[in-house]
Structures are given as C-alpha cells and as structure tokens.
Amino acid sequence: MPMILAANANAQGSHVGEWRHPDAWERPACNLGNAVRLARIAEAGKFDLLFLADGNGVRNLDKLDLFAATSPSDRPGVFEPVTLLSALAMVTEHIGLVATTTTTYDEPFAVARRFASLDHLSKGRAGWNLVTTSNPGDALNFSHEAHVPRDERYERAAEFAQVVKGLWDSWADDAFPQDKASGRFLDPSRAHALNHQGRHFQVAGPLNAPRPPQGHPVIFSAGQSEIGKELSAATADCVFAIEGTIDNARRLYADLKSRLPRYGRTADSLKVLSGVTIFVGETAAEADALFQELEDLVSPAVGLDYLSKMVGARMADYPLDGQMPAFAEEHVGPTGIGRAIIAMAVAEKLTVRQTYKRILPQMAGNLFKGSAMQVADVMEEWFTTQACDGFMIAAPVVPTGLERFIHLVVPELQRRGLFRLDYEGRTLRENLGLARPENRFSPSVAE
Amino acid sequence: MPMILAANANAQGSHVGEWRHPDAWERPACNLGNAVRLARIAEAGKFDLLFLADGNGVRNLDKLDLFAATSPSDRPGVFEPVTLLSALAMVTEHIGLVATTTTTYDEPFAVARRFASLDHLSKGRAGWNLVTTSNPGDALNFSHEAHVPRDERYERAAEFAQVVKGLWDSWADDAFPQDKASGRFLDPSRAHALNHQGRHFQVAGPLNAPRPPQGHPVIFSAGQSEIGKELSAATADCVFAIEGTIDNARRLYADLKSRLPRYGRTADSLKVLSGVTIFVGETAAEADALFQELEDLVSPAVGLDYLSKMVGARMADYPLDGQMPAFAEEHVGPTGIGRAIIAMAVAEKLTVRQTYKRILPQMAGNLFKGSAMQVADVMEEWFTTQACDGFMIAAPVVPTGLERFIHLVVPELQRRGLFRLDYEGRTLRENLGLARPENRFSPSVAE
Ligand SMILES: Cc1cc2nc3c(=O)[nH]c(=O)nc-3n(C[C@H](O)[C@H](O)[C@H](O)COP(=O)(O)O)c2cc1C
Ligand SMILES: Cc1cc2nc3c(=O)[nH]c(=O)nc-3n(C[C@H](O)[C@H](O)[C@H](O)COP(=O)(O)O)c2cc1C
Numbered sequence: 001m002p003m004i005l006a007a008n009a010n011a012q013g014s015h016v017g018e019w020r021h022p023d024a025w026e027r028p029a030c031n032l033g034n035a036v037r038l039a040r041i042a043e044a045g046k047f048d049l050l051f052l053a054d055g056n057g058v059r060n061l062d063k064l065d066l067f068a069a070t071s072p073s074d075r076p077g078v079f080e081p082v083t084l085l086s087a088l089a090m091v092t093e094h095i096g097l098v099a100t101t102t103t104t105y106d107e108p109f110a111v112a113r114r115f116a117s118l119d120h121l122s123k124g125r126a127g128w129n130l131v132t133t134s135n136p137g138d139a140l141n142f143s144h145e146a147h148v149p150r151d152e153r154y155e156r157a158a159e160f161a162q163v164v165k166g167l168w169d170s171w172a173d174d175a176f177p178q179d180k181a182s183g184r185f186l187d188p189s190r191a192h193a194l195n196h197q198g199r200h201f202q203v204a205g206p207l208n209a210p211r212p213p214q215g216h217p218v219i220f221s222a223g224q225s226e227i228g229k230e231l232s233a234a235t236a237d238c239v240f241a242i243e244g245t246i247d248n249a250r251r252l253y254a255d256l257k258s259r260l261p262r263y264g265r266t267a268d269s270l271k272v273l274s275g276v277t278i279f280v281g282e283t284a285a286e287a288d289a290l291f292q293e294l295e296d297l298v299s300p301a302v303g304l305d306y307l308s309k310m311v312g313a314r315m316a317d318y319p320l321d322g323q324m325p326a327f328a329e330e331h332v333g334p335t336g337i338g339r340a341i342i343a344m345a346v347a348e349k350l351t352v353r354q355t356y357k358r359i360l361p362q363m364a365g366n367l368f369k370g371s372a373m374q375v376a377d378v379m380e381e382w383f384t385t386q387a388c389d390g391f392m393i394a395a396p397v398v399p400t401g402l403e404r405f406i407h408l409v410v411p412e413l414q415r416r417g418l419f420r421l422d423y424e425g426r427t428l429r430e431n432l433g434l435a436r437p438e439n440r441f442s443p444s445v446a447e
Numbered sequence: 448m449p450m451i452l453a454a455n456a457n458a459q460g461s462h463v464g465e466w467r468h469p470d471a472w473e474r475p476a477c478n479l480g481n482a483v484r485l486a487r488i489a490e491a492g493k494f495d496l497l498f499l500a501d502g503n504g505v506r507n508l509d510k511l512d513l514f515a516a517t518s519p520s521d522r523p524g525v526f527e528p529v530t531l532l533s534a535l536a537m538v539t540e541h542i543g544l545v546a547t548t549t550t551t552y553d554e555p556f557a558v559a560r561r562f563a564s565l566d567h568l569s570k571g572r573a574g575w576n577l578v579t580t581s582n583p584g585d586a587l588n589f590s591h592e593a594h595v596p597r598d599e600r601y602e603r604a605a606e607f608a609q610v611v612k613g614l615w616d617s618w619a620d621d622a623f624p625q626d627k628a629s630g631r632f633l634d635p636s637r638a639h640a641l642n643h644q645g646r647h648f649q650v651a652g653p654l655n656a657p658r659p660p661q662g663h664p665v666i667f668s669a670g671q672s673e674i675g676k677e678l679s680a681a682t683a684d685c686v687f688a689i690e691g692t693i694d695n696a697r698r699l700y701a702d703l704k705s706r707l708p709r710y711g712r713t714a715d716s717l718k719v720l721s722g723v724t725i726f727v728g729e730t731a732a733e734a735d736a737l738f739q740e741l742e743d744l745v746s747p748a749v750g751l752d753y754l755s756k757m758v759g760a761r762m763a764d765y766p767l768d769g770q771m772p773a774f775a776e777e778h779v780g781p782t783g784i785g786r787a788i789i790a791m792a793v794a795e796k797l798t799v800r801q802t803y804k805r806i807l808p809q810m811a812g813n814l815f816k817g818s819a820m821q822v823a824d825v826m827e828e829w830f831t832t833q834a835c836d837g838f839m840i841a842a843p844v845v846p847t848g849l850e851r852f853i854h855l856v857v858p859e860l861q862r863r864g865l866f867r868l869d870y871e872g873r874t875l876r877e878n879l880g881l882a883r884p885e886n887r888f889s890p891s892v893a894e
Contacts, residue, residue: 019627026625032568056560075655076638077655078655084564086530091537109552110552114529116527117526121534141650143554178474183749203590204587204588208505208524209525209527302630
C-alpha cells in the first residue's frame, strides 16, 4: 500500500499568522473560489482526500472581553462541510471528500442520507469524519445547558454509527432495476427496514436512497481518549492521530491496531493518519525563513490570546518575558493540550513568549520542517516504522505551502516508491486500500 | 413584476407512468447527470428557480404487502436536496436553488448553517422550503413513536423559523474586514449572539458563517391548514398553493394576502406560486396524445395501487369497472385529498378505473393541457386575475416536457410581456422582486 496523503481543505493555512502573509489568499471567509483552487491543486498532487474539520459555533466568542476573536482559527466564517464538498464534487474527479459531522447534535437518519447523497454525487468519494464535538460551547446552540459528558457522547456515537451503517445497507446493491419494459422500478424483496430499537435511537428505515457506491462511505474518527480509541477500533476505517514524537506515534499506532482483532478486524482495515504541518523549501534555510516570516506576523497580543485560550487564563496579566507559570491541574483540567503545554514550559523553563512561539506552529499537529529531502526522510521514517499509514497535511500558508509540498516532496516520495504516480482506484475506498463492505442484509452471491 | 416560474428539479416527471415513457430518462434514481441537464434546461428557459421537494422516508413501505412500492413517486431513491443543490450551484449561474428541509426533525442552528452555506456557495441563490413533514411515517426514522400532531409541528416551526432568521443576522454585513495589514480579521462589535430562550429551543449563537449574500435566503412554505397559512403569512417570502379551480385559487390568494398587514407586511412581500402540471403540444391534439400515451403506461395494478394509497383501502378488492365506493369519513379521515377524491367520484358517478385515471395526472397540482396558445391563455388568466403570482411547474415527462414548455410557451409569455427576457437580478431575491431584509441587530446606516 502506498502512503496515504490527506489535505486539509480549509482554504486557510494552519498557522495563526498565515492569513496575513502576502502569499495567503485574500478574504478567506466562505470563499468558494479559493476552495475550488485548493481542491484542484490537491487532486493534481494525487492526494487521497480533502478533509474538512468542523464545529457548530464560534470558538471563544463568550470570552470576547478576555480574548479578542480576531482570527480565522476561531472559525467564525466557514462553509458547512457537506455543502462545500458537494460543490467540490463537481470540479474534481478522483480525490476523496471527507466532511466532519457531529453525532452529538444530529440524527443518524439525516447523517446517513447526507453522506449517501454525497457518495452518489461524487460517484464513491465520500467520507464521514465522525466526531462527538470538541468545542464545549457548541452545546449552547442546540438547546443544551452544557457540553454533554464525554462518556455519554461516545455511547451515543457508537449507537449512532451502527444505525448509520445499517441504513446504508437498506437496499441491496441491485434493488433498483428501473426497468421500463416490465414496469419494475424497484424490487421490494431487496429492501430491508432496519427497525433499530436502541437506548438513544429508534429508527425504522429503510433509507430513501439506493446503497451508496462505496457500500459505506469511508468513516474517519479522531478520539484520543480510551473510549474514543475504542470507538475507532470498533467503527472507523481511518483514524486521525496527533503525536509530537515518533515514539509516541508508534505506541499509539500499535495500540490502535491491537484493538482490532477483538472486533474481528485485520490490522490493515484501519488506517492511521498522522496530523502534521509541513514547512518545506528548496533548502532548509528557505523553510526556516518562511517559518520566521509567519512568526513575525503574530503580534504578542495574538500570541497571548492563543496561549490564554489553551491554558484558560488571561496571559496578558503575566510578564511576556517572565517564566511561564506552573498552573495547577485544578486550573487547566486533568487532560488535554493545556496541561501538556504547561508541563513542557515548566520542564524547559520557557518564558510566556517562548511558550506561545512554541505552540502556535503546531496547532494542526506535528511540525516537519526542512528541505524536500529532509521532509521526505522523516515522512519515510514515520511511514515505514509503523508510526502511521499516512499523513493529514496542513500547509502553513495556503495555497503556496501545499503547492510547494506537491512540487518538492511528492516527486521525491514517488521516486522512493512510497506514493502513487496516479489514482488507481475509482472510489476513495479503493484508493485507500479498504474493502467494500458487504451488505449486512444481502451478502453477495459469492459469499 | 413578471410572472414567477419555478421548475420541479426532481429529474422525474410528475406523472406516475412517466418513467416508463420512451422519452423519459433511463435510471432516474440518484442520477446526477439528469439533474445537471435539467438544471441547465431550466436556466436556459430563464426560470426563477429549481425546487426540490423532500421527505425523510420511503412512502408506503410499511404497506408493502398491501401496495407494491413500485414507483419513483414513493421516493425510495432520491438525493438529499441541499447536497444536490450545492452541486448544481456549480453548473448554473442565475437560477435559484430551493431545497426542502423539515422543522420537525432538524435543528435551527444546523438548518441556518446549511442554507447560509448554500447561499454563499451560490452567491445569493438559496431558498429554503420550510415544511413540517407531510409523510407520517418519517416520524419512525427519528425516534418518535408517531407523527407529531399538526398544531405542535407548526408551533415548533414558527419558533424554528424565528431562530433561523435570527442566526442569519448574527453578523453585520461588514463584520469581516479580513484586513491583512491591520491584522483585523473580524470586528467583534459587529457580532450579535442571539441568546434565544424559547419553548422549543435555546440557541446562543452567533452562527459561524458571515451573513448570507441575500441577508436571508428566501423562505418558502406550503401549509394549507389555517395554522399553516398563518405561518406563511408571518414568516414566508413565497408560498406554494395547489387549487383545482381558478375560483378557489383566487380565494386562497386573497386569503393569504389579507393576512399580511397583521404582520406589518405588504401584499407584494409574499408571492403565491400555484402548482401545475403542463401538457403542451404544437396543437391541442398533440398534448392530448401525450396524455394518452402516459395513461397507457399505467397498468391497472399501478393505478389501483395509487388510488389505494390515496383513500387508504385495498382497491384491488373492488371491481375495476364498478362504481367507486362512497367510503365513510371515519375511513379516510375528515380532511385531505382522500376525502376530496371520494366526493368527486361519488358526485360524478365514476368507476374505480375512471377515478384513478382522473387523479393520476394531477398528483403534482393542477393540470393545464393544450396548445401553446391555450396554455399561455390560462396562465395569463390565472396571473392577471390574482389567482397566483406565478407557477411551480411539473413536466409530465422529463426532460422533454420541460423543453417543450420552454420552446413553445415561454416565448409566447415573453411576447405578451408576462415573463422576463433575461435575468435582471443577481440574486434569487432580486429576481423574485423581494427586498433584502435588514439585519435586526445592525440596521444599515441609511435607516
Ligand atoms: C486531526 C484531528 C481532526 C479533528 N477534527 C475535529 C473536528 O473537525 N471537529 C471536532 O469537534 N473535533 C475534532 N477533533 C477532535 C476529536 O474528535 C476528539 O474530540 C479529540 O481528539 C479528543 O479526543 P476524545 O474525544 O477521545 O477525548 C479532531 C482531532 C484530530 C486529531
Ligand atoms: C407544492 C407543494 C410542495 C410541497 N412540498 C412538500 C415537501 O417537499 N415535503 C413535505 O413534507 N411536504 C410538502 N408539502 C406539504 C405541505 O408542507 C403541507 O404539509 C401540506 O400542504 C398540508 O398543509 P398543512 O401542513 O397546513 O396541513 C408540499 C405542498 C405543496 C402544495
């Protein structure tokens, strides 16, 4: 199997200073032209898929007094992903289209329909990134008083995914003869009502769409907790991971794959994609220079703002060049990125300024920086030593960062036999090396 | 104002026998190519908009033993409308894109987002057909034991629509300067959290999308009950009506318009579109011949099947050429199409066969049949005597029925000065002659 390459389809770079860079696109909020150009660039680079992250709210708006919502990364002006990818299906031919939808505030019948529809529109290129919603504030947009606790979110998610898959199997692949001569539009014996009766959902079915071209659109997930990883092992085809070191990534990879046999699954039925931001230049110095340019576009106000959001404290109240405070666990919570940042800052004795400079470039995952050879080397090492099956790539500046990666790194990966020369499969599933699921109700005659 | 013309974007004709006609497209279930061609035909004909009806279930599947689900009109194989129209936005430039979404099984934040996104994608051509779901069986796909009673559906719908409109006003039109030089991505003082606290919904906002190009995407509705009409008067920009006679249509038109002043609205702020199926030929005889051809494609089994669904009885148990039974009200319910059919059959002493032959051509509304002149005459009469502001047109056979209408009738309407020669507005709202709503939070400076 070749390495899997996924491109962040949000037509904004991953670096918080990016949108101000001279190379960055003008007016990125809900800009269709940019999204179309980005999709075409990624497809010309033979990427497996475009990925759109999503949330249902503006992050940090409740703290406008404390932190100014001044940046695209608070996501105040974005397309709804399934609508955007439906549009992009019309201007691309091969690349997969993966949209995020939450199981916490949506209905399985509706989600099954939208992704079946996207799969039909794109002739088998749809993927669903199943999330339980990471931004707590989204709850307030769905008549909830507070974020649903994680265990409850994942319990609902597990049942939700089972219902969605069952609905995709509503019709046998050959249930719609549509035969003018005999007047037989469909074959009722090939329809299967699901009649799901569960704790969270009761869904009769069948879905009002023929079985999707891929059987099931490809399911992605990204849980990092124990329960989140278990859901991935039980349900997902691909999982997004973010680990800062190759050793941690290898451990997570082995951990995820080891969970599969319990569900009767083989190791290659779940692909692990590692989130990474890539700064590449003709030389390492060129990559460093771009990195520095972006740093300089981040004013201390914005840097402090971001750090404040991460650790949940008003960092402008602390001296910029003083030591980063060792906030207690009660303050930032027992898990998550806030605690990791503080642990790192304390261990390395970083100042407040050094701390935000360290974290900002890594918001979308790990940082690979250097010449094309250096970047290809580290990608090869991660890929061949089972730290991942591929990468979810965010470019620091869009579109030039992605173009530079395709121009410089992709040919080197191809030369090394690590990446495809052209699309071979017709569907996203085929390109990812994933089998087409049998219909649970109507196994093929070969079975 | 010119007459408004809307085209049914379901790439299947309105006649139940249509799909078997030699002119009809092959394999209509989820066929993107057909949908694209249909959209282009309608846009070449200068239609105001494409309309996609919708439901979340397969109709009559629960009665598979009683009635075979053999026809596309049970909607077993359809695209989800917002995904399809997002795709069609990419292959059209002027025509409006109106999708149906239910308020009964969806969330206002999610609906506001999808239509805002479609409006951004299409540069101001989105419309939302607000329905409360007419197919009772859909309830079983959303963890409900039975259809929600009408009054409750409409109460929820009214609050739902208010929340959606409030969310569309989340940002002033100029809230996103996206200014690279100053680093000012958005202007927090131009954001407005909705903080809606109602009986059915609590929604904080703001929406995570800039204000839609149209301010508010155009809202359609089609309620026929008292409470349904009141919702249209309070909330909608356009209303779909189906009346079998011009006198009834005039009465409904006057009724709807008379409700507007109570909401501080003028008569031209709500457009009434009458649903109609048009059979047109070079001559009246040609139209009649097509009508006959379609009749002949309906076998007695299919005709009885349809009639059975309408009146809720197994009509195959009655003699085909015997008198249509006068089922009691307890049997078919006190309102609705079933009762009207029986009343008509009894009054006109129709046989069972004559009854289904009468109703089948009229499933998508009124029937206008004849030469181009005859059809233009009746459309002119309806339009100029305030029976409607325009028509929601279903072609009996797709695409030829629509092409014939555009070829034969549209030029005649244009000659009479009743219909546009070309698109004049840039948005759907402008083409329909509807004002762009002020932002409730940030009235323009001119106010
Ligand atoms: C690459 C990547 C992409 C993610 N995309 C989203 C997203 O679009 N929306 C979202 O709510 N959460 C997203 N998440 C968060 C995960 O869904 C998950 O909540 C998070 O990794 C914490 O794991 P846990 O839920 O098991 O605690 C993403 C995570 C990763 C690593
Ligand atoms: C032209 C037209 C189109 C309609 N489209 C839909 C639709 O797509 N989905 C739906 O559930 N109901 C649809 N309806 C039904 C109406 O929303 C409404 O339920 C029906 O007219 C009965 O009125 P009432 O709800 O006030 O009783 C449509 C009605 C008309 C006249």
